[in-house]
Amino acid sequence: MERGIRVIIAGGGTGGHVFPAVAIADEFLERPYVADVLFIGTERGLESRILPDRGFTLYTINVEGVKGKDAVKMIASFLKIPRSIMQSVSIIRKLRPDIVLGVGGYASGPAVIAAHFMGIKTAIAEQNALPGYTNRKLGRFVDKIFVSFPDREGCFADGKVVVTGNPVRREFIKGIKRFRKEGNKFSILIFGGSQGARAINGAVVGAMEYLEDMRDRLTITHQTGKEDFDEVSAVYHEFGMDSRVHPFITDMSSAYGSADLLICRAGATSIAEITASGKASVLIPFPFAIGNHQELNARVLADAGAAEMILEDALDGRTLAGVIRRLSDSPETIDGMEKKSERLGNIKAAERIVDECMAIVGRGSGIRDQGSEDTHNV
Numbered sequence: 001m002e003r004g005i006r007v008i009i010a011g012g013g014t015g016g017h018v019f020p021a022v023a024i025a026d027e028f029l030e031r032p033y034v035a036d037v038l039f040i041g042t043e044r045g046l047e048s049r050i051l052p053d054r055g056f057t058l059y060t061i062n063v064e065g066v067k068g069k070d071a072v073k074m075i076a077s078f079l080k081i082p083r084s085i086m087q088s089v090s091i092i093r094k095l096r097p098d099i100v101l102g103v104g105g106y107a108s109g110p111a112v113i114a115a116h117f118m119g120i121k122t123a124i125a126e127q128n129a130l131p132g133y134t135n136r137k138l139g140r141f142v143d144k145i146f147v148s149f150p151d152r153e154g155c156f157a158d159g160k161v162v163v164t165g166n167p168v169r170r171e172f173i174k175g176i177k178r179f180r181k182e183g184n185k186f187s188i189l190i191f192g193g194s195q196g197a198r199a200i201n202g203a204v205v206g207a208m209e210y211l212e213d214m215r216d217r218l219t220i221t222h223q224t225g226k227e228d229f230d231e232v233s234a235v236y237h238e239f240g241m242d243s244r245v246h247p248f249i250t251d252m253s254s255a256y257g258s259a260d261l262l263i264c265r266a267g268a269t270s271i272a273e274i275t276a277s278g279k280a281s282v283l284i285p286f287p288f289a290i291g292n293h294q295e296l297n298a299r300v301l302a303d304a305g306a307a308e309m310i311l312e313d314a315l316d317g318r319t320l321a322g323v324i325r326r327l328s329d330s331p332e333t334i335d336g337m338e339k340k341s342e343r344l345g346n347i348k349a350a351e352r353i354v355d356e357c358m359a360i361v362g363r364g365s366g367i368r369d370q371g372s373e374d375t376h377n378v
Contacts, residue, residue: 004035010111012047023167127268165346166272175253206317278342
């Protein structure tokens with residue numbers, strides 16, 4: 001009897017890499033021909049905390065990023081690459097996978113390179129509008145390249161690229177579908193990632209004096225991070241604003257589901273969740289993201305009319321309050337943004353990626369009925 005397919009997913013570091021990887025792994029495990037899904041990552045990345053809690057086995061290698069460092073640290077990071085490749089070879093030889101999928105992050109490069117030169121099928125998944133450094137290099141070697149946005153920069157060979165969208169966790173999609181908004185107030189969800197965002201928090205604090213007359217019409221849920229929690233909470237209380245303030249929101253799908261408008265950064269995971277849930281948003285890109293990829297992510301939505309974008313150097317309380325006031329007074333604008341956001345979304349991204357990977361290793365797509373070839377939300 002032919003053995004089941006064994007998959008290695010390599011990469012991680014941040015939630016932007018780890019959570020799409022989890023979505024892909026969960027989808028693989030739904031297929032009848034898949035025996036096991038394993039991970040290669042690092043001990044320092046978010047994967048070392050998230051994956052074991054979800055029951056996945058993580059093998060670690062010793063590798064660091066090379067971009068954004070001074071010369072000495074960059075050289076030290078480069079010197080670790082040969083060893084990390086040999087560590088990957090050892091892991092891959094032991095596990096004997098049928099395919100290695102890189103999802104970006106430090107560990108992706110050595111594992112995918114090792115697999116390629118060992119004659120194993122390989123693929124990569126790129127979450128951002130501008131592909132990251134590691135994936136741009138790996139694109140020369142892999143069998144398939146899965147992208148969240150069309151490759152307008154021409155970073156990859158056309159014959160390898162499949163536009164799939166960015167996978168969103170299954171529990172997030174289920175939570176959005178389950179939730180029903182209540183009340184007539186205009187509901188805003190504000191967040192800047194798990195640690196909050198100081199610039200966004202400061203602008204919100206500054207916006208309160210310009211929104212005080214709207215306090216009976218607004219309700220705000222705000223994930224501040226730990227450092228700004230007390231200050232932001234106090235300002236909402238001072239202005240009598242209907243608010244729910246949290247250092248960290250555990251049930252983000254319900255928070256999305258209750259919101260008419262999102263105000264947040266433009267990381268790849270946020271963009272995927274915004275469009276998968278069909279929400280209107282005001283995007284404030286993190287200006288120091290490598291390659292300015294958050295601004296490029298935000299522009300995809302803004303150019304489609306699905307979001308508004310405020311660059312951080314133009315962000316202050318008055319500006320943010322003006323945008324909130326204008327959008328809250330225009331339900332038809334919000335409705336149009338939601339429709340355009342939903343058209344950009346793709347709740348079947350993980351399915352499409354797994355279908356392609358199954359085809360690469362010669363097992364078709366499993367038992368799922370794929371229906372339309374359209375990659376957009378259905």
